[in-house]
Amino acid sequence: MERREFLTGTLGVICCSGLGCVKEEAGEVTTQNDPVYRCPVCEKVMAKDAYCVQCNTVAAEAGTVHCDKCGMDKKIGSYCGKCTRFMFNDEIKCEKAGKTIMKGTFCAKKKAYRRLPTAGYCETCQKPFDTLTGCPVCKQ
Numbered sequence: 001m002e003r004r005e006f007l008t009g010t011l012g013v014i015c016c017s018g019l020g021c022v023k024e025e026a027g028e029v030t031t032q033n034d035p036v037y038r039c040p041v042c043e044k045v046m047a048k049d050a051y052c053v054q055c056n057t058v059a060a061e062a063g064t065v066h067c068d069k070c071g072m073d074k075k076i077g078s079y080c081g082k083c084t085r086f087m088f089n090d091e092i093k094c095e096k097a098g099k100t101i102m103k104g105t106f107c108a109k110k111k112a113y114r115r116l117p118t119a120g121y122c123e124t125c126q127k128p129f130d131t132l133t134g135c136p137v138c139k140q
Helices: 002-017
Strands: 022-025 028-031 064-067 072-075 091-094 099-102 119-122 127-130
Antiparallel strands (some): 022 028, 064 072, 119 127
């Protein structure tokens, strides 16, 4: 009887594995077709555009971005201190400025990174920080 249950369970897993079944990781239910967002440095799975405090990066899909300002290829979601922006390929239309801007650039008027709600900028320390916890250095 145990062998029959084992074979039935094994066949069920084999049949359902390629049909886009739902899998559960770390308390979240996702389908196999959903993109996976990771920290580009430590590879930790995170929510899309979530700020990784330990690595000073933003969770994104794997890939690289070429920065025309500093002439370097960097991982998507990594921070470029020379450009004061998180590296993304996504273009954003800014109605107020009337121009196209890259996602992750710093807006001095709003004191925030464009389309990155969890990444803030500390003017005192001149570094990004997690908006939920505040600046770890000056506690602002």
